[in-house]
Amino acid sequence: MSTVRLCHLYPAEMSIYADRGNIAVLRRRLEWRGMTLEVTGAGLGEPIDDTFDVYYLGGGQDRDQEVVAADLGPTKADALRSATDDGAVFLAVCGGYQLAGHGYTGVDGSRMPGIGLLDVDTVASTGPRLIGDVIIDAELDGVHRRLVGFENHAGRTSLGDVRPLGRVVHGHGNDGASGGEGATRDHIIGTYLHGPLLPKNPALADAVLGWALGHAGHDAALEPLDDALETRAHAVAASRAGVRR
Amino acid sequence: MQRIALDPMRHALAVPIARAAGTLSRRLGRGGGTALPGKVVLRLSPRAVEHLGAGLRGGTVCVSATNGKTTTCRLLAAALTCDGSALVANPAGANLMSGVAAALMAGRRGRPRPDRALFEVDEAALPEVVRQLRPHALVLMNLFRDQLDRYGELETVAAAWRRMVDDLPPQTTLVLNADDPAVADLGRRRSSVVYFGVDDPTVATREVSHASDSTRCLVCAQPLEYARVTLGHMGAWRCPSCGDARPAPTVRATRVSIDSTRGQSIEWATPRGTASATLTLPGVHNAYNATAALAAALTLGVAPAAAATAMGRAGAAFGRGERIRVHGRDLVMLLAKNPAGANTTVRTLLGDRDPLHLLVALNDRTADGQDVSWIWDVDYEPLLDHIDVLTVTGDRAHDMALRFVYAGLPRERVRVVENPSRALDAALAGVPDDRPLYVLPTYTAMLSLRAELVRRGVAREFWRDA
Numbered sequence: 001m002s003t004v005r006l007c008h009l010y011p012a013e014m015s016i017y018a019d020r021g022n023i024a025v026l027r028r029r030l031e032w033r034g035m036t037l038e039v040t041g042a043g044l045g046e047p048i049d050d051t052f053d054v055y056y057l058g059g060g061q062d063r064d065q066e067v068v069a070a071d072l073g074p075t076k077a078d079a080l081r082s083a084t085d086d087g088a089v090f091l092a093v094c095g096g097y098q099l100a101g102h103g104y105t106g107v108d109g110s111r112m113p114g115i116g117l118l119d120v121d122t123v124a125s126t127g128p129r130l131i132g133d134v135i136i137d138a139e140l141d142g143v144h145r146r147l148v149g150f151e152n153h154a155g156r157t158s159l160g161d162v163r164p165l166g167r168v169v170h171g172h173g174n175d176g177a178s179g180g181e182g183a184t185r186d187h188i189i190g191t192y193l194h195g196p197l198l199p200k201n202p203a204l205a206d207a208v209l210g211w212a213l214g215h216a217g218h219d220a221a222l223e224p225l226d227d228a229l230e231t232r233a234h235a236v237a238a239s240r241a242g243v244r245r
Numbered sequence: 246m247q248r249i250a251l252d253p254m255r256h257a258l259a260v261p262i263a264r265a266a267g268t269l270s271r272r273l274g275r276g277g278g279t280a281l282p283g284k285v286v287l288r289l290s291p292r293a294v295e296h297l298g299a300g301l302r303g304g305t306v307c308v309s310a311t312n313g314k315t316t317t318c319r320l321l322a323a324a325l326t327c328d329g330s331a332l333v334a335n336p337a338g339a340n341l342m343s344g345v346a347a348a349l350m351a352g353r354r355g356r357p358r359p360d361r362a363l364f365e366v367d368e369a370a371l372p373e374v375v376r377q378l379r380p381h382a383l384v385l386m387n388l389f390r391d392q393l394d395r396y397g398e399l400e401t402v403a404a405a406w407r408r409m410v411d412d413l414p415p416q417t418t419l420v421l422n423a424d425d426p427a428v429a430d431l432g433r434r435r436s437s438v439v440y441f442g443v444d445d446p447t448v449a450t451r452e453v454s455h456a457s458d459s460t461r462c463l464v465c466a467q468p469l470e471y472a473r474v475t476l477g478h479m480g481a482w483r484c485p486s487c488g489d490a491r492p493a494p495t496v497r498a499t500r501v502s503i504d505s506t507r508g509q510s511i512e513w514a515t516p517r518g519t520a521s522a523t524l525t526l527p528g529v530h531n532a533y534n535a536t537a538a539l540a541a542a543l544t545l546g547v548a549p550a551a552a553a554t555a556m557g558r559a560g561a562a563f564g565r566g567e568r569i570r571v572h573g574r575d576l577v578m579l580l581a582k583n584p585a586g587a588n589t590t591v592r593t594l595l596g597d598r599d600p601l602h603l604l605v606a607l608n609d610r611t612a613d614g615q616d617v618s619w620i621w622d623v624d625y626e627p628l629l630d631h632i633d634v635l636t637v638t639g640d641r642a643h644d645m646a647l648r649f650v651y652a653g654l655p656r657e658r659v660r661v662v663e664n665p666s667r668a669l670d671a672a673l674a675g676v677p678d679d680r681p682l683y684v685l686p687t688y689t690a691m692l693s694l695r696a697e698l699v700r701r702g703v704a705r706e707f708w709r710d711a
């Protein structure tokens with residue numbers, strides 16, 4: 001039986017925005033196809049190896065994110081770099097996205113280091129938090145896909161030599177101005193979209209699973225599932241975003 | 246100087262104008278009009294609450310928490326009025342500054358004129374209400390992660406509460422939950438504190454739930470240890486690094502016997518003797534609410550036995566464990582508006598050992614929080630083996646359906662009915678005569694389902710229910 005191995009980074013500190021929902025989606029969509037997901041948690045001070053198929057880093061409260069930022073470099077950055085160079089998936093959401101970049105500069109000028117896997121940098125704004133429903137048009141594996149989600153961030157993220165995950169159709173995105181949301185290269189995805197991200201975006205979930213299975217050495221195509229509920233939830237979320245313009 | 250001279254005059258004019266606005270709103274059939282006069286009076290006189298509250302010589306109490314404000318106030322109101330005395334109180338939901346102002350205005354017309362007031366206050370609105378009202382007792386029960394899109398993160402509210410406590414006048418007694426680390430910490434620098442807690446190990450669970458937040462020490466930031474967890478992150482906590490620990494509560498629930506989803510019996514130990522009551526409210530969260538109410542009643546001079554007896558006669562608050570007879574069946578409305586509250590509801594439902602008929606209603610309006618991701622932080626999984634039929638409804642019914650499907654409930658056992666009225670009929674139709682329908686709504690979903698029950702003539706309007 002095919003198994004995908006996922007490393008959940010800092011499950012205690014970094015799962016404020018229902019991050020375990022994303023992991024539940026990956027698990028079930030494998031199980032419904034006769035495969036399995038094996039999840040390993042990696043907390044503060046725990047080194048990881050570079051053999052996992054998927055690494056997941058979610059969002060946390062400010063205080064927890066600071067603790068994690070200080071731990072990530074010494075205990076996990078090298079393995080993450082080596083694994084993603086080898087084609088492993090790295091999914092980084094909200095605070096996790098900020099830490100996957102070069103770092104985060106607070107309103108008081110303090111600097112929270114990131115691991116620089118994505119060429120992005122985040123600066124806290126004294127302006128309003130960017131909150132609300134989001135719709136973006138993304139391109140994954142050469143296919144256009146509309147994604148929906150909810151964003152809630154004070155940071156403004158600017159991109160260097162990396163492309164955004166998608167173009168903002170509705171909402172704020174990376175900085176409320178550039179029209180881009182998230183960042184992606186190879187099999188690394190950073191995004192502010194939660195809600196959580198995957199239940200209402202089954203096509204993205206399957207794209208991630210396709211990469212992960214490829215990394216695990218299973219190249220069989222994913223058979224389609226009954227996504228009627230998922231599709232309807234996606235449409236409702238998109239229409240809510242429209243209503244709240 | 247000018248402001249001081251003008252203020253009382255402004256205030257004297259503001260009250261009758263605001264009162265007229267409320268009367269007009271009711272005559273136009275705009276429902277209760279509970280908050281409108283308050284909004285008007287604050288617009289005309291921003292310090293209205295300070296003026297209006299100054300005459301209450303029997304004492305004022307403010308109650309705040311993420312969960313349990315309304316039920317605690319209902320129980321405490323019963324205790325404070327058990328000798329027949331009158332009380333000013335705000336109705337459920339009108340818990341911002343405007344609701345407090347409106348209640349104080351209405352109270353001045355009461356006969357006999359009340360000399361005590363009790364307010365449930367929104368967590369974010371609390372510091373300003375407390376600054377103006379300078380209450381005799383301030384009851385703080387818990388802080389859970391609530392609606393992130395509206396309040397910002399938990400730490401923002403906690404920090405605002407810490408500043409509020411630093412500025413409290415010396416005559417205010419803090420009534421604090423010893424079992425919630427962040428709440429207990431607020432008493433650190435105060436002399437006048439009454440701690441309450443639940444001390445019955447039989448209602449403890451094994452571990453801190455996923456939705457918990459404050460499991461780090463507030464002194465040294467190291468992870469806390471729990472000898473037992475009663476609810477969420479509440480329990481007998483201790484920091485192994487610096488030794489900070491749960492303060493010993495003086496008002497303690499020593500025995501809590503929960504009877505399925507129907508209610509519970511509680512025994513308390515207090516500095517003024519023991520007391521006991523049987524409540525029609527299920528769940529360990531209501532043991533906390535009742536213990537908080539008892540501690541507050543004692544602080545205002547009510548004897549424990551009298552307070553407990555009065556609390557035993559108070560029914561469930563609007564939508565919070567309320568039982569309504571509908572078309573020959575019992576409907577039990579269990580408000581579930583955030584992860585901690587929903588986890589508590591799940592735990593309560595597990596007390597009913599027969600197959601469960603559930604209607605879960607998820608809205609995403611401002612009062613619910615527009616971000617529905619919180620449902621993924623709720624531990625619904627223990628319910629799966631007990632669910633007979635699940636009906637989901639509300640603005641985001643499909644999100645809730647996905648939550649249960651990805652938890653492992655087969656798709657064919659999840660029924661999505663977007664319209665709440667039709668969902669109610671669909672859910673009721675499948676319930677056997679001798680079984681209740683449990684309804685788990687978010688706040689505005691609860692209001693609309695309850696309004697539907699009022700239209701059908703089976704429930705009372707909430708503004709008549711105060």
Ligand SMILES: [Zn+2]
Pocket residue numbers: 462463464465466467484485486487488489
């Ligand atoms: Zn400590």
